[in-house]
Amino acid sequence: MGFDLNANWDTWVQFFQDNWFVLVIALVVLWLVIRIVRTVVKWLIVAVIIVGIIVYSGYTLDDLKNIDLKEIGATVTEKVKEQAISAMAGEAKEATFTNNADGTFTVKSKNVELTGTPGAGEVKVKFQGATLGTWKIDDTIQALITQAKTNG
Structure with a gap:
């Protein structure tokens, strides 16, 4: 299964347009976590937020496995x-x-x-x-x- 960069880009643009408010809130929370928390917990929280955004976007692990990096x-x-x-x-x-x-x-x-x-x-x-x-x-x-x- 190939990876169409243009189709994928269009999907992400549509996702950003539809969910911009949630993404802004996630970015603000990420910024606050990075600025305030100074331990390994910070990076765990950042990872959870990023994974949450990916899951929220509708992509699955199978979709990510099928990406042809070459x-x-x-x-x-x-x-x-x-x-x-x-x-x-x-x-x-x-x-x-x-x-x-x-x-x-x-x-x-x-x-x-x-x-x-x-x-x-x-x-x-x-x-x-x-x-x-x-x-x-x-x-x-x-x-x-x-x-x-x-x-x-």
Whole structure:
């Protein structure tokens, strides 16, 4: 059984809209417990409240067992890649190109940093400081590199 992130998100949004008052009360109680109680009992109370909210939401342990974490991870990774590619296209005019002493190059913009070796066909990609791995140079990445060289 797969886990549809969008359908799950819609379910949670509807739950929050329908039960916002109960959730606000739970958050206030959590805040008070965390601020006032200073022992292990505090964390037991916090855990009971969180489990209570989950049970109140209608999810069962079987529902939680059926969540495919690999599918969620793949979906999140794909969304981050889309954001990085969008940032590359939008920030190309601000990008700078640097030839490094070790023979590699670095292209930097506000949110994206590419590091690679000329002719290698791939670059290491960082988006907002987080490493996204090594990507093959496609048209978007090549356009960013070319624009960064032109920028000076």
